[in-house]
Amino acid sequence: MRKEEFMRQLEALLSDISEEERREALSYYRNYFEDAGEENEERILRELESPEKVAATIKADLRMEQGDNTSAYTEQKTEAGMYTERGFFDERFQEHKQAVDIQKGMDQSHDTSWEKKHSEEDENRTIKMVLITVAVVLTSPVWGSLLAGIFSIIVGIIATVFGIMVAAFSLYVAGGIMFGIGIGEFIVGGVAVGFGLLGAAMLVWVVAILMTVFSVWVCGKGIPWFGHAVGKLWKKIFPGKGQAV
């Protein structure tokens, strides 16, 4: 491409910005070619890459100005910093994105740099999510059965503890009934039967208390210990993740 062709295309690409901005930009690049001299023309055309890219750089800066003309001078600088850093990055590694920008043209003129960056971040996040989902599905047989195992152990322990609690409760009740009957026997029947029933009631209560102590111990110490053990196992299986967290 010759420089005349380049300038013609650049002018066409800049047709949607203000007359003044277009004139400024075109005269800058016309000047630039003239100052560089014919011997450098080819090198500069190569380094500028394409009129599309040059136009995108110019428009990106104009967009940024429009997006934020109320904030203070220093704040503008900060935002410009972010944008231009992206700009360098775009120019060298992400040419498609800028090319797409041109085609969309000034429809996006209200896009602020922040929004653009934000949507890129969103995109990255979406890609990450998709990758994670794929990995999760692929490895599901391994961790699926592991999770199922751990889950069933937890359910088993909870069920056992619950059963013991119910048993303890019914023993308390049974002990209470026996105690009541024992008192009744003292009055109505013989003293021996009464003592026997009272003694049996006490024994039943002792068993119930032991069961209560056991289930409280399991809830207070056993389950946290189990959780800890599972955590350790998890770290052994996924050492990278464990350290990252």
Place this chain on the structure above:
Amino acid sequence: MVFNTGAALLDAIVLAVVSKEKEGTYGYKITQDVRQAIEVSESTLYPVLRRLQKDGCLEVYDMECGGRNRRYYKITDRGDAQLNLYRTEWESYSSKITMLFSGGELA
């Protein structure tokens, strides 16, 4: 280059390059001078120059040169003040980083 050049640093470099020329300087020369310090593509500087001009840090004038008009950029008082601010900031920033890299203690 490994390190990114942010907009503020790029502004500072351009202001420094322009301020060296009392009579003003032009786009192509500015690009070549900036390139002695950092890598920039040929298309990077136009938006920077245009913005600095709009912010009142640079002023432009056209001068006849070899039968054609050439646009010159010259630093304004405001640009000078801005450049001094950048110099001070850079001084403190770079000395801290240098200190850190050389293993010294920060004061």
